[in-house]
Amino acid sequence: MTPAPLDPIAVRRAVEAALAEDLGRAGDITSAATIPANAVARAAIVSRSEGRLAGVQLAAAAFEALDARVSFSTERQDGDRLQKGSVVARIEGPARALLSAERVALNFLGHLSGVATLTAAFAERIAHTPAKACCTRKTTPGLRVFEKYAVRCGGGANHRFGLDDAILIKDNHIAVAGGIQAALAAAKAAAGHLVKIEIEVDDLDQLDLVIAEGADVVLLDNMSPETLREAVRRIGGRMLAEASGNVSLETVAAIAETGVDLISVGRITHSAPTLDLGLDIALG
Template sequence: MSAPAPLDPISVRRAVEATLAEDLGRAGDITSAATIPADARARVAIVARASGRLAGLQLAEAAFVALDAGVSFEAAMADGARLTPGDVVARIEGPARAVLSAERTALNFLGHLSGVATATSVYADLIAHTRARICCTRKTTPGLRTFEKYAVRCGGGVNHRFGLDDAILIKDNHVAVAGGIAAALRAAKAAAGHLVKIEIEVDTLDQLDEAIAEGADVVLLDNMPPETLREAVRRVGTRMLTEASGNVSLKTVVAIAESGVDLISVGRITHSAPTLDLGLDIQVG
C-alpha cells in the first residue's frame, strides 16, 4: 500500500519537542555530555527486530533534527511498508550527542505507532476478502490520537471521527436520555450542520427499523451476532452505512465481516497494540 498523506508538521514538531523536553529535563542528557566528545559523530541505522507494519517516520526524523539541524535522516522505507526482521528502516548521521539524546524519543514514537499499524494490518488482512474495512475508535492514548489514527491508516484501516466535534454519534446513553431512537435522531438533525454526518447506535433490529425510518447516515450495530448482522445489512440495503462494534477480536472479525457490514470498529488496535520492536544500530566515526 502507498503511504498515507503526511502528518501535519506543526503537530509533529509540538509533540516531539514536548517529549524531548520530558526526557531531557532540566540538565539535558548528562550521560552523553559526560562520555561523548562534543565533536564526535555517529552513523546509525534503525532496524526492525520483528515483522510488522511501519508508521511514524516523520516523528522519528523530527526527534533527531530537533536536537541538531545538522543531523541527516534518510528513510530507507516508507510508512505503511511491511517489515521483516533485519530490515533497515532509516539511516541517520550527525553529531553523536544529538543522535543518542534523541534515540529514545524517536524509537518510542516509531515503535508505538508501528505497533498500532501492525495490529491494524492483522485485522485488515484477515478480512481482505470482504467489503468491510477496519476502523479505529476514540480509545486512544491521551495526546497521541492524531498519530495513532495516522498509524491505523498506515496499517490498512480507516479512521472513525477524530473527536466529539467532527461528527454526531448518538450512543445508547444519548438515546436513553433523549427519549428514544426517533427523538434523538430528530434532535440531531435539527442541530447538525449540512456537512455533519449523523450515526446512531442500535442494539436490536427494532431499533434499527426506527433508525432507518428516521434516515440516519450511519448505523452502529452494537454487539450483534453474525446472523443478526446479516439481517441488519439486508434491512438497511443501500440506504446508509453499517458499522459493527463490540468486543471484536481476531477470532470473531471474519464472521462479522462476512455478514456484509461496511465497517468494523476495533478499539484494541489503538488501546492495546503492543510496541513493535525496532532498534538503533550504531557505528561511531
C-alpha cells in the same frame, strides 16, 4: 500505500514535548559526560521483528530537533511491510544528538508501527470482503492524530477524530434524549449540512426505528453474525452499517462476511503491542 504526510506543526509540537520530558532540566547528562562534544556517529534504525511501519516523520523530527546537522535518510516508507532485520533509516551527525534523541524517536516509531501492524492483521483477515476495519476514540491522550495516521498506514480506516466532527448518538444519549426518534430529530435539527449522523442500536427493533427515521450510519452494537446479517438485509443499502463490540482477530472475518461496511476495533489503538525496533550505532 503511504498516507498523506502528517501536519508538520503537530509533529514538531509532539516531538518537542517528548524531548522536553526526556531531557528534563539538565539535559542528557550521560551523553554529556561520556561523549566528546565533537564526536560524530553513524546509526541505523533496524526492525527486530516483522511488522508494518508508521511514524518515520516523527522519528526524523526527534533527531533533527536536537541538531540541525543530523542527516536522516529513510530506506523504508510508512505503510511498508518490515521483515526482521529491515533497515528503516540511516542517520549521521553529532553523536550526542543521536544518543539523546534515540529513545524519543524509537518510542514514537515503535508505538505507531505497533498500531499499524495490528491494524494490518485485522485488514488482512477481512481483505476478501468490502468491509473496512476502523479505529475509535480509544486512543492515547495527546497521540490521537498519530495513532489514527498509523491505522491508515496499516490499511484501516478512521472513525471520527473527536466529538466535534460527526454526531454519534450512543445508548446513553438515547436514554437521556427520550428515545431514538427524539434523539434523531434533535440531531437533524442541530447538524450542519456537512455533518453526518450515526446512531447506535442494540437490537433489530431499534434498527427498524432508525430505518424509518433515517440516518447516515447505524452502529450495530454487540450483535451476533446472524443478527448482523439480518440487519444488513433490512438496511438494504440505505445507510452505512457499522459493527462494533469486542471485535477480535478470531471474530472479525465472520463479522465482515455479514455484509457490514465498517467494523470498529478499539484494540488497534488502545492495545497494540509495540513493534520492536532498535538503533544500531557506530562512532565515526
